[in-house]
Amino acid sequence: MVDREIAQRLFAKEFNDSKFNIHPKPDEVIFDGGHAPNFIVSPLGSKINRLFATGVVTEIDNIGTEHDLWRARVVDPSGAFIVYAGQYQPEAAMFLSTLEIPAYVSVVGKARIYEPEDGSVFVSIRPEDINVIDSDIRDRWIVDTAELTLDRIDAFSIALASGLTGTELFEHLVQNNIPKGLAEGISLALDYYHTDTNYVDKMKDVVLNCVKSIGSEPDNENVVPDEDLILKLMKEMDTGKGIDYAELILIAKSRGMAENVIVAAVRKLLAKGMCYEPKIGILKVVS
Amino acid sequence: MENKLAPHIEELTKALESISINVDESQIREELEKLLDFRVPLDEAKRTIIRKFRSASMPVMKIKDITAVLKGFEVTGRIIDVTEKTVNLRGKETVIFSGTLADENGACTFTAWSDYSLKSGDVIRIKNAYSRSWHNRSEVNFGERSNVEKLSDDVLPSMDELTKAPIKKLRDVVNTDLSVSTVAIILEFSHRNVNIKNEEVTIVEGVLADETAKLPFTSWISLDGLDIGNTIRIEKASVRMFRGVPSLNFNNNTTITAVDTSTEKMPFTFESSNKAPKPTLISEIMENDGMFDVVALGNIISIRPGSGIIIRCPECNRVIQKSTCRVHATVEGVKDMRIKAILDDGTGAVSVMLNQELSEIIYGKSMVEAEDIIQKAISQEAVFEDMRKVLTGKYFAIRGNTSSTKFGIMLVASSAWVPDNDIWIRVNALKKHMGNDQTGDLDNG
Numbered sequence: 217m218v219d220r221e222i223a224q225r226l227f228a229k230e231f232n233d234s235k236f237n238i239h240p241k242p243d244e245v246i247f248d249g250g251h252a253p254n255f256i257v258s259p260l261g262s263k264i265n266r267l268f269a270t271g272v273v274t275e276i277d278n279i280g281t282e283h284d285l286w287r288a289r290v291v292d293p294s295g296a297f298i299v300y301a302g303q304y305q306p307e308a309a310m311f312l313s314t315l316e317i318p319a320y321v322s323v324v325g326k327a328r329i330y331e332p333e334d335g336s337v338f339v340s341i342r343p344e345d346i347n348v349i350d351s352d353i354r355d356r357w358i359v360d361t362a363e364l365t366l367d368r369i370d371a372f373s374i375a376l377a378s379g380l381t382g383t384e385l386f387e388h389l390v391q392n393n394i395p396k397g398l399a400e401g402i403s404l405a406l407d408y409y410h411t412d413t414n415y416v417d418k419m420k421d422v423v424l425n426c427v428k429s430i431g432s433e434p435d436n437e438n439v440v441p442d443e444d445l446i447l448k449l450m451k452e453m454d455t456g457k458g459i460d461y462a463e464l465i466l467i468a469k470s471r472g473m474a475e476n477v478i479v480a481a482v483r484k485l486l487a488k489g490m491c492y493e494p495k496i497g498i499l500k501v502v503s
Numbered sequence: 504m505e506n507k508l509a510p511h512i513e514e515l516t517k518a519l520e521s522i523s524i525n526v527d528e529s530q531i532r533e534e535l536e537k538l539l540d541f542r543v544p545l546d547e548a549k550r551t552i553i554r555k556f557r558s559a560s561m562p563v564m565k566i567k568d569i570t571a572v573l574k575g576f577e578v579t580g581r582i583i584d585v586t587e588k589t590v591n592l593r594g595k596e597t598v599i600f601s602g603t604l605a606d607e608n609g610a611c612t613f614t615a616w617s618d619y620s621l622k623s624g625d626v627i628r629i630k631n632a633y634s635r636s637w638h639n640r641s642e643v644n645f646g647e648r649s650n651v652e653k654l655s656d657d658v659l660p661s662m663d664e665l666t667k668a669p670i671k672k673l674r675d676v677v678n679t680d681l682s683v684s685t686v687a688i689i690l691e692f693s694h695r696n697v698n699i700k701n702e703e704v705t706i707v708e709g710v711l712a713d714e715t716a717k718l719p720f721t722s723w724i725s726l727d728g729l730d731i732g733n734t735i736r737i738e739k740a741s742v743r744m745f746r747g748v749p750s751l752n753f754n755n756n757t758t759i760t761a762v763d764t765s766t767e768k769m770p771f772t773f774e775s776s777n778k779a780p781k782p783t784l785i786s787e788i789m790e791n792d793g794m795f796d797v798v799a800l801g802n803i804i805s806i807r808p809g810s811g812i813i814i815r816c817p818e819c820n821r822v823i824q825k826s827t828c829r830v831h832a833t834v835e836g837v838k839d840m841r842i843k844a845i846l847d848d849g850t851g852a853v854s855v856m857l858n859q860e861l862s863e864i865i866y867g868k869s870m871v872e873a874e875d876i877i878q879k880a881i882s883q884e885a886v887f888e889d890m891r892k893v894l895t896g897k898y899f900a901i902r903g904n905t906s907s908t909k910f911g912i913m914l915v916a917s918s919a920w921v922p923d924n925d926i927w928i929r930v931n932a933l934k935k936h937m938g939n940d941q942t943g944d945l946d947n948g
Contacts, residue, residue: 219789220911223804225849268804268847270896322896324804345805347895352924356898357802359929364849366936395786395850424937427930 221253223268223324225361226260228295229422231267234258235337236408237329256327256339259409260368260419261375261402264327267341269297270349270357272318272489272502286312290323290341291489293358293429294422298340299323308343315348318492318502322349322357351490351502355430362423368398369423372416375402382407429488442473442481447490450501458498508535515549519556526556561630567609567679569643571636578643579628580604580613581659583666583681585621604643605665609679612637616646624662626654640678640744668739674715676749678792680742683751686762686769687711687718688734690777692726710796711751712776717796719745722753732773734762747793747907779902779918785851788914792907799855799914800900800922801848810842810862811886812873840870842890846901846914855901855914865899865919866890898922 240252255263271290279287285302286309301308308325315321325343332338371394378388382403389399405411431443449468453459461482468478482499485491491501515531531552538548564576585602600615602623614637615621630650634641645651659665668682676683691710696703707722709731720740729735738758740751753759762769782800814836815821816828828834842857842865863869868876873886900922905914 220845220852222852223802223847223849268802268849322802324895345891345895347892349896353802353896353898355926356924359926359933360849362933363929366933420937424934427933427937430926430930 221265223266224262224264225268225357225364226258226262226264227361227365227422227426228269228271228290228292228297230258230260230262230294230365230419231264231269231297231327231339232295234264234327234339235329236405237331238263238404256329257401257404257408259405259411259415260365260372261398261405261411262368263397263401263404266324266344267327268322268324268357269341270320270322270354271297272354273312273315273321274318276312276315276317278313284309284313288312288315290321293426297323298338299325299343299346300328300340301343301346305343308346311346318489320349320351320354320502322347322353358426358430362427365419365423368402369416369420371398372402372405372411373413375406376411376413376416431484431488442477443484443490445471445473446478446481447485447501450491450499454501458494458500461497461499464499508532511535511545511549515552518553531556565608566604566606566611566643567677569611569634569641569679571634571641573634573641575631575633577628577630578604578606578632579626579654579658580606580610580643581662581665582621582623582625582627583610583662584623603681605681606659607665609677610665610681611641611643611679613643613645615651616644619651624656626656626658628652628654638744672715673711673713673718676718676742676751678742678744678747678749680749682739682741682756684736684738684740685713685751686734686736687713688769688771688773688776689729689731690717690773692729692731712771714771714776717776717780718749718751719795720751720753722759724753724755724757724759726753726759729759729761734764734769736760736762744793747791748795748904749793782900782922785846785848785853787851788853788905789851789912791905794905796902796917797905797914798900798902799846799848799853801846801852801898803844803894803897803899804847804852805845806887806891806894807843807845807854808887810844810890811840812870812877812883813839813841815839838870838874840873840886842866842894844894846899853905853912853914854908854910855903855916857901857916857919861916861919865921866893868893 234256236257238255238257240254253265255265257263269290269292271292273288274291275289277287279285280302283303285300288299290297290299301312323341323343324345325341328340328342330338330340371389374392374394375385375389378385380388385406386399386403389402390396446468450459450464453464453467465475465478469475486493489502491499494500512528512531512535516526516528519526534552534555535548538551539545543551561575561577564578566578566580569578581604583603583605585600588599588601590597590599598618600618600621602613603610604613621627629643629645632643632645632649634643666681668684669680670684673685673687688711689709690712693708694705695708696705707726709720711718711720737751737753739756740753743750743752780796780798782798785799785801788794788797788799813822816823816831816834817837818831818834819828821828821830823834823836826833826836840859840862842862844855845852846855857865859870876885876889877883898921900920901914901916902918903914903916905912
């Protein structure tokens with residue numbers, strides 16, 4: 217019996233920083249009963265074969281020549297996942313070809329790595345399943361991913377503090393109740409990337425910013441936050457062509473909101489990816 | 504030749520050492536020279552040698568650590584009981600010996616494919632044994648290629664000691680327990696008639712719980728006077744496995760006594776043990792062959808083929824195609840709906856199986872509506888496609904029992920729901936963890 221590869225959760229930043237690909241050697245394939253998957257090891261030691269990501273699709277292009285090859289940018293609070301769907305992912309290709317952007321999506325897929333000869337490395341996702349979701353699922357994904365990334369960061373800090381490497385480090389981590397898969401990933405990552413405390417601290421900030429991007433808890437049910445009011449108003453006003461910013465301010469003012477509150481709310485909505493500005497002065501709600 | 508080979512021999516020795524196998528260099532040299540004499544290419548020869556010594560080194564196992572499908576290990580145990588059986592093996596009458604083998608902290612069944620004149624009470628060491636799954640627990644097998652040696656009696660505790668039923672909490676009952684004693688409360692209780700050797704027997708089936716876990720039980724003895732809500736002291740219940748989940752069996756060796764909870768304080772009550780368990784990480788679920796009554800929480804990352812409207816044989820419930828059952832030939836099929844999906848929480852992945860009722864709940868469409876979709880689309884696949892659209896990526900909590908199948912761990916759902924949105928609690932915990940517990944700070948640029 218072969219275990220299914222777990223769909224790893226990581227932010228786009230950590231994924232896009234990954235350069236280290238592990239191909240199984242023929243010997244390993246034999247010892248593992250013919251099954252030894254490819255992995256991309258992230259700088260924090262996540263061993264990625266499959267991953268699950270959510271985000272906003274902001275761009276879709278057909279870059280294929282002979283056959284369709286759809287490339288999409290799926291944006292999370294830390295960066296963008298690149299998703300390629302070609303003729304061997306017909307369902308995902310069909311999905312992307314008809315998707316109206318921007319839209320929240322979830323993607324399950326295999327991590328791919330492309331290394332052109334000039335030494336640069338590009339990672340991408342080859343989708344197995346891609347679907348439209350709502351912002352609640354996106355928010356939960358951010359929290360899940362933040363928790364799991366922090367677990368890796370904590371484990372990595374243990375690794376760095378120990379000063380060990382290789383097999384010794386692996387054993388040290390396992391003794392500290394780090395799951396074997398992660399312990400192995402961290403030993404490999406440290407050896408390849410020489411990940412240091414600077415990077416770990418930087419990733420901590422990335423995680424914190426991702427968590428902050430969700431916003432803060434609504435105080436209580438009676439006081440609807442300004443953002444929600446504005447968002448509701450924008451939805452009412454949009455007849456399909458977007459909302460005139462000036463008009464939005466006028467109407468919101470007529471409903472008793474101060475101009476600086478309105479501007480701040482719109483800025484927050486933009487920052488959170490709840491709405492966007494296709495043209496200067498025109499706003500559109502992300503549905 | 505001598506010198507040329509030296510670095511390769513050194514490399515092989517190191518490679519084997521790294522997987523904790525120590526082999527004498529001269530042995531490696533001998534093997535390598537033999538293969539090279541046959542003009543096996545050097546790389547191929549090295550591989551062959553590593554494989555050979557890998558399988559020759561025999562790990563010494565304790566019975567509790569033996570999992571199904573291990574090859575070439577060494578185990579020492581005392582024969583608790585043994586019976587002779589004649590079986591038909593590929594058209595040949597063969598005498599095999601099967602029984603129970605135990606060591607200090609576990610017991611398992613065994614089958615000997617050759618006659619070693621084993622007697623109950625013997626202490627034996629088996630080299631090159633292998634294991635397989637038999638009646639849902641691992642069984643030690645040995646035969647012609649194995650080496651069986653009788654050891655002196657004092658190597659292992661006495662027979663009485665080994666067959667004593669340990670007192671355990673339900674969570675700690677494992678497949679290497681032959682029998683256990685425990686105190687638990689009855690959560691479910693029902694009678695059922697079964698036919699054993701042409702005789703009608705009434706058995707009791709149900710669920711027991713303590714503060715650690717729940718387990719199913721079957722009683723072959725009368726439990727008159729007991730019912731749901733009673734706390735009982737169980738001595739010497741035998742442990743059987745059903746799909747990787749231990750189940751307690753009460754038989755003539757078992758003593759059941761009611762516990763008066765008004766005088767004897769228990770760490771659990773009916774209410775505390777009867778509620779839905781807290782969610783378990785899927786990584787933990789995957790470590791166990793089977794778990795009884797767990798809740799898993801994660802994203803549905805894939806709806807598997809075979810989901811949607813299916814047709815079953817009315818006789819045997821098998822899924823059929825084109826009105827043909829592979830056992831009952833042409834039948835009038837019965838429609839059913841189910842969902843097979845992969846639930847993944849980032850720590851692990853399990854297959855979940857939802858019956859019609861639960862499928863309707865999480866899919867949000869009744870079977871009648873689903874049939875409508877098929878009618879309109881004129882495609883059997885339409886419901887499967889629609890389910891993928893509705894469910895892929897979503898969060899669900901699934902409660903049920905897990906079991907190990909050849910496709911991995913399967914969670915058969917007994918209930919399913921959309922989990923409460925607790926992100927604010929978790930967001931605040933995260934901010935605190937990262938040394939930043941100011942809420943409402945939105946300066947993320």
